[in-house]
Amino acid sequence: MTSSQNLTPRPEDGFWAVVPAAGSGKRMGADKPKQYLTLAGIPLIAQTLNNILSWPRLAGIVVAIAADDTEFQKLPQASNPKVHTVAGGKERADSVLAALDYLSGVAAPDTTVLVHDAARPLVKPADIEKLLAAAPTALLAQPASDTIKQATSAEGQARVKHTLPREEIWLAQTPQKAPLELLRKCLRRGMSKSPALITDEASALELAGYQPELVAACRSNFKVTHPADLILAEALLQYQSEQIQSGTET
Template identity: 65%
Template sequence: MTTAVNPVETSYWVIVPAAGAGKRMGADKPKQYLPLSGKPLIAHTLENILHWPGLKGIVVAIAADDTEFATLRCAQDARIQTVTGGAERADSVLAALDYLSEREAPETSILVHDAARPLVRVADIRKLLAAAPMALLAQPASDTVKLSQTRGGKTEVRETLPRDQIWLAQTPQKAPLGKLRETLLQGLAENSTAITDEASALERAGFHPELVAACRSNFKITHPADLLLAEALLQHRAVESSLENNL
């Protein structure tokens, strides 16, 4: 008796928006090309994605003047395609969706993943692939969450939010190609500042993506200290892998 295969796990694309400058890092080059354990940050992310089960391909949205991407070893993989991204994340995602819309059916599953999240675990990707057609990795809040307000030039607590209802969105975020493109276009036309990720566009259109709990290591590298933490975790995983191979 053969086991049925989830069609999502055998035919999905990953979009990686990588046209931004990453200004919060305060570096002299785009964040995605900063060195991490001997190679650019984005190389770790793409090499991770290339090991996800059932992957059909990756579309990376890069800046029009990007000259570094083509020099990456992983960029030579036939499963990786590039498009010219835009000024904002949503613009880059839409450019990749336009590319795929000419080649794939509207129901094709799309995962959008940050170039600056190199440490997502394959086990969490499997959970995401097995979830609802619209879903995202997220982290349940573990700290007490405060809503702020500004008064008299000072930022103060307005109220404490119910922590058991708070989730911190991560990536990948998953949706069918046609619906994701449609809702992004609609959301950007109505209120572009409200579209901070793919899920927010889906929510504005009345959808309720499933939240899939993910490992805390799937953090986004945003500040210089994050690179140090990522370096330590990569080294730890390398040791773990070495020990497993020697058993």
């Protein structure tokens, strides 16, 4: 399952990206894993990988795919010398750990790692630059713009318990950044002690006492989760393409 190309680390190498892509994406209600649904003519994960491959100072990408995945190697991106694969696991954290274990053999412990969702194809390169310039542990996130209600269940219905202070609420996105060995240790510790609390990489860092920096991201960096998200993502890709062609991209 593991692919190995040009793995000798060099001091001038930049950061690595990790893409967990072993899930099934059940909320899409499709007959195939979400990452292989078509977005603007090519699979969603291919759009995301094309985006990542455009990031400056990228040393490489490790994609964690399902052990029985037969689709990934059909993608043109799979033959890119910067793209490597490992067998992922049942949970997101298992897949990320598999990728980090692989990286630990080819990269220095303090190498910067950005973990990015396969279903976020529209992250802006400018936001990646902001994230790289942030604290050693950091993540892209969206400040809440709506009023946030905490719910409670009453007679089978969701009811408002109280309103949360919106200025304190951020919606976590990806990439999420940390040094390789630090993230690896925190994920392992968190998964052994409180696996239910590990919903992303930042949560593992938080459980270990770290406070990752929140870096505001463009609203286009949403996660394709439901069928309607594919329509929105395709419209945004078309808009971006028109901006590039007209020279008005922001």
